[in-house]
Amino acid sequence: MQSTRQEILTILKEERQATVEDLAERLELTPMTIRHHLNVLQAQALVAASKVRRSKKVGRPRLVYTLTEAADALFPQGYGELARHLVTEVKDSVGQAQTEAIFRRIAERVADEAPPSVEGQSFEERLDQVVDFLQEQGFLSRWEKNNEGYVLINVNCPYRRISQQHGEVCLLDTELIRRLLGVEPRRESSMAAGDGSCRYLVVPPNG
Missing domain, CATH: 3.30.1380.20 (Trafficking protein particle complex subunit 3)
Structure with missing residues (x-):
């Protein structure tokens, strides 16, 4: 798996959830690049997205990304x-x-x-x-x-x-x-x- 996608999975494992902006800031990449990698991970059923309303109730809901059970199995198990x-x-x-x-x-x-x-x-x-x-x-x-x-x-x-x-x-x-x-x-x-x-x-x- 490409290292950037592995890093995204690791961050989601650590933080439990993250937005595109969170990941872009953490990895020092553009939001467009992050979205591309997230789309690939979603197609592989490793990441799921859900809509969350913004606190001020203005603008479109933002997408929050989390790991799926399939992705969880990629991490070391005992x-x-x-x-x-x-x-x-x-x-x-x-x-x-x-x-x-x-x-x-x-x-x-x-x-x-x-x-x-x-x-x-x-x-x-x-x-x-x-x-x-x-x-x-x-x-x-x-x-x-x-x-x-x-x-x-x-x-x-x-x-x-x-x-x-x-x-x-x-x-x-x-x-x-x-x-x-x-x-x-x-x-x-x-x-x-x-x-x-x-x-x-x-x-x-x-x-």
């Missing part, structure tokens, strides 16, 4: 490290078996948020539905058909770094797939083990 420490603490406190049970219950909660299967729905239609739901959870998913059944493929794992240190995190995947499809998945590869994707063989209940 969620991964926090989650890693939480998993370590849970394992040390309750042991391996209870930790695995906790992850299975988490998968159950996530599965409860998924769209339910529809009566008369084919297995492939349900797979499409499950893939869409997994995409919403941060996976990059697709499925393929093979001689044994179907292979559900995840090429992105939203908690990959944690799973590399805590393998039980992968129970979230297998338990979630089991609950969503109603079949027992067989893991064929895992990103946590260094593979390029997580692949799960799933066979329809009727074979």
Whole structure:
């Protein structure tokens, strides 16, 4: 990202909001230049503008710019490290078996948020539905058909770094797939083990 736009985002992060004039003064640039950069940031859904009436109630309302949630995600986050420490603490406190049970219950909660299967729905239609739901959870998913059944493929794992240190995190995947499809998945590869994707063989209940 261009340095000027990054500076604008940083100022909005620090000040929570700013006008074109505020930014122009802070960065020692013309208002026209600032507007150009703000237009680009708005097009990228990183900045939002809202109208605020002037205190003297004369003239047109001025535009005040703020960061969007998408822009907030560009700044350093500590969620991964926090989650890693939480998993370590849970394992040390309750042991391996209870930790695995906790992850299975988490998968159950996530599965409860998924769209339910529809009566008369084919297995492939349900797979499409499950893939869409997994995409919403941060996976990059697709499925393929093979001689044994179907292979559900995840090429992105939203908690990959944690799973590399805590393998039980992968129970979230297998338990979630089991609950969503109603079949027992067989893991064929895992990103946590260094593979390029997580692949799960799933066979329809009727074979």
